[in-house]
Amino acid sequence: MPKSPRKRALSSPHDALFQWTFSQREHAVGLLKAALPSSLAAAVRWSTLRVEKSSFVDRALRSRHSDLVLSARIGDGRAYFYVIVEQQRDVEALMVFRMGLYMMRLWEQLVRDQPGLKKLPPIMPVLIHHSDTGWTAARAFQDIVALDGPERTALLPHTPCFELRLIDVSGGRAGDLVEQALTALGKVVLWSLSVSGDDARLEREIVRIAAALDEVLQAPNGLAALEALLRYLVATHARFSVRKIGRLLEKAAGPRAQEAIVTTLDEIERRGERRGRAQGRAQGRAQTLLELLTARFGAVPAEVSARILAANEAELVAWTARVLTAPTPEDVLVEDGKRPAPARRPAARKRARRV
Known part of the structure; x- marks a missing residue:
């Protein structure tokens, strides 16, 4: 599946x-x-x-x-x-x-x-x-090539x-x-693409896909298709709440689909909450790491700060463990203890000796 x-x-x-x-x-x-x-x-x-x-x-x-x-x-x-x-x-x-x-x-x-x-x-x-x-x-x-006048016939073969x-x-x-x-499912997906971002059309036209939506939900992978569809509609209709989109789908698909829609919405919301908590933890670790670096080294270079703010929780844990031993802020972020070799400067030209 x-x-x-x-x-x-x-x-x-x-x-x-x-x-x-x-x-x-x-x-x-x-x-x-x-x-x-x-x-x-x-x-x-x-x-x-x-x-x-x-x-x-x-x-x-x-x-x-x-x-x-x-x-x-x-x-x-x-x-x-x-x-x-x-x-x-x-x-x-x-x-x-x-x-x-x-x-x-x-x-x-x-x-x-x-x-x-x-x-x-x-x-x-x-x-x-x-x-x-x-x-x-x-x-x-x-038709997008600028060929006009009597020369067009001669140029078209080329x-x-x-x-x-x-x-x-x-x-x-x-x-x-x-x-x-x-x-x-193909009908539902093409229709969903066509109403992307248009809240009024989503509400007005969703009944048109009622029969197709009901068929999608009865298919063996109906729940996976429903989740994909719900995630798309939530992402492209930001002014509608998850629950409002769920109610629109329930209305279109009928009472038999209600349990599947409610179950899928609950799972989407639970994942969103878990993702939000994980992002919150990562943000907290990033701020703590930046404070530790500032306390030890002073101003943190912009590129180091940007990497820290974009890092995941596992990276932040590993980097925080290096704060007390690393000689520079850049060394804190080095993987496997190996800093990349600095770029070589071009060799200075030797002055020609005067005879």
Whole structure:
């Protein structure tokens, strides 16, 4: 049974929910069957679908984009499906360019891993978008290249040419998506992404997913799915209390779901309290360590203070034990008693001797 995305949900709730759901083969198959053109979906051998352990989104953009790479057999070869879900609520004009970069990185990895490759496998780019306006930018790469006038016809053959498969869930209703192909959890997750941060829509539209939510809760991993969903809704609707979100879900799913929802909410709150107590202990230890360092060495260097304030409780315990023996504040934080070697200064040039 897959576990819910507890740690990742704290730093990236969109990524945590999307990855947890669609890294499960059953839900990934449903997503692609719903997203692909019918002729292509009919050609895929779905029993061969697998999740690839790759991500190509730049570190600086991971708060805005989540990616998932899937592959399956089509005919005699394997095709790849590069899925990006956007985490911002605006339209990025050059998104098709970013998708092209990520596709090139995937091809680069495939060539590196298979040195004898003579031809590149196909990649289908799929973008899941939600915004207040809906998608308004270009879908095709050639449409973002400034080619105008009579020269356009001559230059187009030398310009990369591909088009995004766009799934626009803006407004809660997915365009270009065969919703019947999605699993119940897939429907609930895409709807949850579409109402992210919009409290009024969450309250107004939650009844639309009532049947799907009830089906999710009756599945073998229903409690894990419920916890993942609750954590996401709590993280993306900060003005609603945990209990209010629970009541909204109870209303949508009906009385049979009440016990499961209450049990899950209680567990989430207990974990939150334990995490809060642990963070409180760590903060207290950090302040004590800083006071001890100040008493012994005077002013504590800014980089040492920053490391202490960001440390976990185990690190703080170990560092506090070194305060009385370490010769400098920096030595208190050294791991295994070994300080990193100082950077070498460039050798001074010798003056040329005058003859």
